[in-house]
Amino acid sequence: xxxxxxxxxxxxxxxxxxxxxxxxxxxxxxxxxxxxxxxxxxxxxxxxxxxxxxxxxxxxxxxxxxxxxxxxxxxxxxxxxxxxxxxxxxxxxxxxxxxxxxxxxxxxxxxxxxxxxxxxxxxxxxxxxxxxxxxxxxxxxxxxxxxxxxxxxxxxxxxxxxxxxxxxxxxxxxxxxxxxxxxxxxxxxxxxxxxxxxxxxxxxxxxxxxxxxxxxxxxxxxxxxxxxxxxxxxxxxxxxxxxxxxxxxxxxxxxxxxxxxxxxxxxxxxxxxxxxxxxxxxxxxxxxxxxxxxxxxxxxxxxxxxxxxxxxxxxxxxxxxxxxxxxxxxxxxxxxxxxxxxxx
Amino acid sequence: xxxxxxxxxxxxxxxxxxxxxxxxxxxxxxxxxxxxxxxxxxxxxxxxxxxxxxxxxxxxxxxxxxxxxxxxxxxxxxxxxxxxxxxxxxxxxxxxxxxxxxxxxxxxxxxxxxxxxxxxxxxxxxxxxxxxxxxxxxxxxxxxxxxxxxxxxxxxxxxxxxxxxxxxxxxxxxxxxxxxxxxxxxxxxxxxxxxxxxxxxxxxxxxxxxxxxxxxxxxxxxxxxxxxxxxxxxxxxxxxxxxxxxxxxxxxxxxxxxxxxxxxxxxxxxxxxxxxxxxxxxxxxxxxxxxxxxxxxxxxxxxxxxxxxxxxx
Amino acid sequence: xxxxxxxxxxxxxxxxxxxxxxxxxxxxxxxxxxxxxxxxxxxxxxxxxxxxxxxxxxxxxxxxxxxxxxxxxxxxxxxxxxxxxxxxxxxxxxxxxxxxxxxxxxxxxxxxxxxxxxxxxxxxxxxxxxxxxxxxxxxxxxxxxxxxxxxxxxxxxxxxxxxxxxxxxxxxxxxxxxxxxxxxxxxxxxxxxxxxxxxxxxxxxxxxxxxxxxxxxxxxxxxxxxxxxxxxxxxxxxxxxxxxxxxxxxxxxxxxxxxxxxxxxxxxxxxxxxxxxxxxxxxxxxxxxxxxxxxxxxxxxxxxxxxxxxxxxxxxxxxxxxxxxx
Numbered sequence: 012x013x014x015x016x017x018x019x020x021x022x023x024x025x026x027x028x029x030x031x032x033x034x035x036x037x038x039x040x041x042x043x044x045x046x047x048x049x050x051x052x053x054x055x056x057x058x059x060x061x062x063x064x065x066x067x068x069x070x071x072x073x074x075x076x077x078x079x080x081x082x083x084x085x086x087x088x089x090x091x092x093x094x095x096x097x098x099x100x101x102x103x104x105x106x107x108x109x110x111x112x113x114x115x116x117x118x119x120x121x122x123x124x125x126x127x128x129x130x131x132x133x134x135x136x137x138x139x140x141x142x143x144x145x146x147x148x149x150x151x152x153x154x155x156x157x158x159x160x161x162x163x164x165x166x167x168x169x170x171x172x173x174x175x176x177x178x179x180x181x182x183x184x185x186x187x188x189x190x191x192x193x194x195x196x197x198x199x200x201x202x203x204x205x206x207x208x209x210x211x212x213x214x215x216x217x218x219x220x221x222x223x224x225x226x227x228x229x230x231x232x233x234x235x236x237x238x239x240x241x242x243x244x245x246x247x248x249x250x251x252x253x254x255x256x257x258x259x260x261x262x263x264x265x266x267x268x269x270x271x272x273x274x275x276x277x278x279x280x281x282x283x284x285x286x287x288x289x290x291x292x293x294x295x296x297x298x299x300x301x302x303x304x305x306x307x308x309x310x311x312x313x314x315x316x317x318x319x320x321x322x323x324x325x326x327x328x329x330x331x332x333x334x335x336x337x338x339x340x341x342x343x344x345x346x347x348x349x350x351x352x353x354x355x
Numbered sequence: 356x357x358x359x360x361x362x363x364x365x366x367x368x369x370x371x372x373x374x375x376x377x378x379x380x381x382x383x384x385x386x387x388x389x390x391x392x393x394x395x396x397x398x399x400x401x402x403x404x405x406x407x408x409x410x411x412x413x414x415x416x417x418x419x420x421x422x423x424x425x426x427x428x429x430x431x432x433x434x435x436x437x438x439x440x441x442x443x444x445x446x447x448x449x450x451x452x453x454x455x456x457x458x459x460x461x462x463x464x465x466x467x468x469x470x471x472x473x474x475x476x477x478x479x480x481x482x483x484x485x486x487x488x489x490x491x492x493x494x495x496x497x498x499x500x501x502x503x504x505x506x507x508x509x510x511x512x513x514x515x516x517x518x519x520x521x522x523x524x525x526x527x528x529x530x531x532x533x534x535x536x537x538x539x540x541x542x543x544x545x546x547x548x549x550x551x552x553x554x555x556x557x558x559x560x561x562x563x564x565x566x567x568x569x570x571x572x573x574x575x576x577x578x579x580x581x582x583x584x585x586x587x588x589x590x591x592x593x594x595x596x597x598x599x600x601x602x603x604x605x606x607x608x609x610x611x612x613x614x615x616x617x618x619x620x621x622x623x624x625x626x627x628x629x630x631x632x633x634x635x636x637x638x639x640x641x642x643x644x645x646x647x648x649x650x651x652x653x654x655x656x657x658x659x660x661x662x663x664x665x666x667x668x
Numbered sequence: 669x670x671x672x673x674x675x676x677x678x679x680x681x682x683x684x685x686x687x688x689x690x691x692x693x694x695x696x697x698x699x700x701x702x703x704x705x706x707x708x709x710x711x712x713x714x715x716x717x718x719x720x721x722x723x724x725x726x727x728x729x730x731x732x733x734x735x736x737x738x739x740x741x742x743x744x745x746x747x748x749x750x751x752x753x754x755x756x757x758x759x760x761x762x763x764x765x766x767x768x769x770x771x772x773x774x775x776x777x778x779x780x781x782x783x784x785x786x787x788x789x790x791x792x793x794x795x796x797x798x799x800x801x802x803x804x805x806x807x808x809x810x811x812x813x814x815x816x817x818x819x820x821x822x823x824x825x826x827x828x829x830x831x832x833x834x835x836x837x838x839x840x841x842x843x844x845x846x847x848x849x850x851x852x853x854x855x856x857x858x859x860x861x862x863x864x865x866x867x868x869x870x871x872x873x874x875x876x877x878x879x880x881x882x883x884x885x886x887x888x889x890x891x892x893x894x895x896x897x898x899x900x901x902x903x904x905x906x907x908x909x910x911x912x913x914x915x916x917x918x919x920x921x922x923x924x925x926x927x928x929x930x931x932x933x934x935x936x937x938x939x940x941x942x943x944x945x946x947x948x949x950x951x952x953x954x955x956x957x958x959x960x961x962x963x964x965x966x967x968x969x970x971x972x973x974x975x976x977x978x979x980x981x982x983x984x985x986x987x988x989x990x991x992x993x994x
Contacts (some may be wrong), residue, residue: 141831146737187942193806546850
């Protein structure tokens with residue numbers, strides 16, 4: 012999320028003639044939320060909504076809303092069936108992915124993988140799968156494991172989701188870690204017979220390199236049974252479908268000062284579209300003066316102006332960084348309404 | 356005859372061992388340095404190319420950092436932040452590390468000196484991020500009172516004197532350049548101390564006695580007479596320490612935090628190392644380029660410090 | 669208030685210490701010694717305070733467990749400690765010979781003109797920013813080592829030993845490159861200051877240059893020890909570069925123990941797997957640790973363990989030195 016926030020900050024800086032500086036630093040979603048609650052930061056951004064226990068502490072005093080959509084792809088390194096060689100990508104499902112990272116599926120020639128890929132079944136080698144995951148706590152891991160938790164029950168029971176999880180593949184199979192999206196990306200490119208999850212942009216920018224050694228996976232949406240390729244349109248389809256499901260279930264759109272954990276559950280594994288997606292959430296206080304910030308009135312006004320711009324102009328294609336997907340307009344409206352809650 | 360032959364054989368064997376052994380030492384010595392060339396080469400080749408792509412050296416040194424949507428950018432705020440925090444950190448690091456090193460090296464017989472030496476050894480091995488967390492903790496505890504009783508009144512009195520003053524002195528935010536400098540100081544002290552200690556400990560006894568005899572006071576002996584004997588090592592210590600903290604990243608993460616803009620030193624401050632840490636691991640060419648350009652700039656600064664000191668000392 | 673007093677009293681303390689240097693030198697110097705001891709004390713106190721919650725909950729289990737499971741709030745730093753020990757061991761095994769090689773090369777082999785340049789080059793390696801080392805390790809060293817080690821192992825045992833470019837071994841090699849200059853700086857100092865009479869005596873008995881080097885190295889063994897500890901400390905504390913190349917497998921140690929017990933060969937196999945060290949664990953996990961209840965205490969427990977480990981090593985060193993002198 013940092014590149015997008017950074018871009019917005021700089022563009023806004025230019026648009027306001029250099030008057031307003033919004034300094035955004037990436038220190039991790041967890042730190043962002045914690046520092047925000049400790050009032051060390053003026054606003055926080057995170058890949059997951061405010062965790063429930065922290066939400067209780069500050070319930071009603073702050074708002075959270077999505078500002079952009081991110082997505083995660085599964086990249087793999089399998090020289091025998093590389094895209095450049097066969098012209099085909101692998102199909103994967105949440106079940107198979109879970110079993111790989113749980114260390115239950117240990118080799119590429121496992122019948123469960125072959126069943127999903129009849130066209131490539133005879134070419135899949137009997138080599139050990141190296142399952143690459145993150146060594147640092149990360150929102151990418153959180154979104155990825157949240158998806159697996161919602162889509163495949165045994166994953167929910169054994170592993171769960173979070174910024175870091177205990178990967179059974181580390182013990183039972185050849186699981187290995189790497190630092191950052193860049194580390195996972197490099198590890199997969201360098202290690203034959205590996206698979207890893209990375210943010211959309213890391214694959215999009217290196218598509219040719221991945222195609223030469225393997226490729227990216229089509230993921231099946233368990234709700235409508237179709238296989239989706241990671242594209243901006245398919246992700247946007249997923250986001251819109253998720254919002255629909257939430258509205259149908261709860262009868263109204265999510266409120267900005269509510270706990271968004273139930274919301275993110277509805278957006279995870281949506282009824283249609285590419286199923287692995289996540290929102291970037293922003294946290295703002297409702298009343299900066301009451302919370303004890305210096306210069307509260309100016310700060311609040313600046314923040315409102317900035318985020319209003321982010322939710323309108325910032326969603327236009329020119330201002331969106333490659334690898335991120337703009338919000339559907341109904342979702343952006345939630346944020347705009349949230350800004351009205353902020354005094355003055 | 357036989358004895359001579361045996362002696363010759365042994366000598367021949369010893370000569371062979373001599374060449375092999377020296378060769379091995381030379382190989383090891385060169386091996387220690389080869390990676391340096393590889394890394395410097397890698398960084399400069401990519402860095403200079405990047406700086407050209409991003410708009411030329413002057414722009415690179417002064418402009419704001421590039422976003423993924425930009426085509427040009429620079430490391431202006433980062434350079435300023437690194438120079439300021441490194442200078443402060445180095446000053447304090449030498450100020451505390453040098454006397455500490457003298458103590459450890461010169462007064463080895465005392466028990467407390469050995470305790471201090473152990474303390475310095477332990478400080479060296481702390482994860483650098485933990486030092487930053489320590490400064491962060493102290494900062495959190497002290498910030499409110501510090502601002503209210505000390506910095507607030509001081510800045511109110513001084514700031515009418517000039518518009519630039521609030522950039523340096525004023526109420527501190529949770530993240531600021533001084534916390535960053537403090538963390539860097541703590542990192543630097545053990546290095547300066549240990550190398551200085553080595554220098555003082557290695558002075559031969561006759562020389563030391565002569566120094567004490569001619570100098571009168573111990574202070575004169577240690578710092579004035581023996582100056583020449585230790586100055587090279589102390590200079591090395593100061594240089595190594597300064598260059599080291601110029602490149603540190605982890606201690607700054609929770610103290611200076613980082614900044615994308617030119618801003619006051621009383622708030623979050625940018626640093627070249629933090630930018631490299633962030634930008635090199637994104638997937639956007641323009642940012643990766645700026646990281647390599649920044650690395651090339653940082654290396655050049657360090658090389659310059661080195662060369663100047665070698666020429667003078 | 670406490671923090672405020674701490675900061676405010678610091679400046680007068682240092683000024684007083686400096687002033688004392690001019691009046692009563694020894695006491696002034698002692699004040700500086702006290703400063704460092706107090707700093708260590710404060711740091712350790714902070715570790716204890718921060719780590720207390722998890723020690724209260726789990727007792728010493730946190731030090732003996734290898735699971736890192738934030739979802740269930742179950743943490744153990746044993747794997748990290750093992751990683752620190754193994755990477756440091758690899759690093760020191762490679763760095764000490766290189767450092768000694770540097771000292772001998774500079775003082776015995778090179779002509780006088782090249783000595784300064786070579787020495788500066790070695791020092792320059794020390795000053796290279798750790799982030800750049802990390803990046804080089806990520807993009808260049810890791811893949812290179814994987815190919816190199818695997819070619820050797822394919823020849824020896826018929827199988828690839830390194831599954832990924834980012835393992836404890838990669839971290840150890842990178843550390844060796846980074847810490848050699850520190851050990852070398854200290855050893856060079858001592859080596860160059862071997863007294864003339866001693867050197868003349870060595871050559872008078874007809875030693876070859878190699879044998880002379882050996883004798884001189886024995887003569888300066890205290891410096892070698894000093895360099896050893898400086899480099900070791902650096903290796904244990906290195907955070908950023910290690911974090912980028914060490915991998916991140918949090919559970920391998922348990923598996924290895926369960927399968928084959930603690931043997932030399934299982935430890936060697938562990939080196940070529942991806943792992944974690946205490947310093948990199950803290951760097952990698954801390955940013956998001958505030959979201960969890962016990963992760964921050966667990967990380968500080970790791971820092972505490974590292975400190976105790978370091979103190980233990982230093983105690984052993986002091987013992988060795990004392991014995992050597994008696």
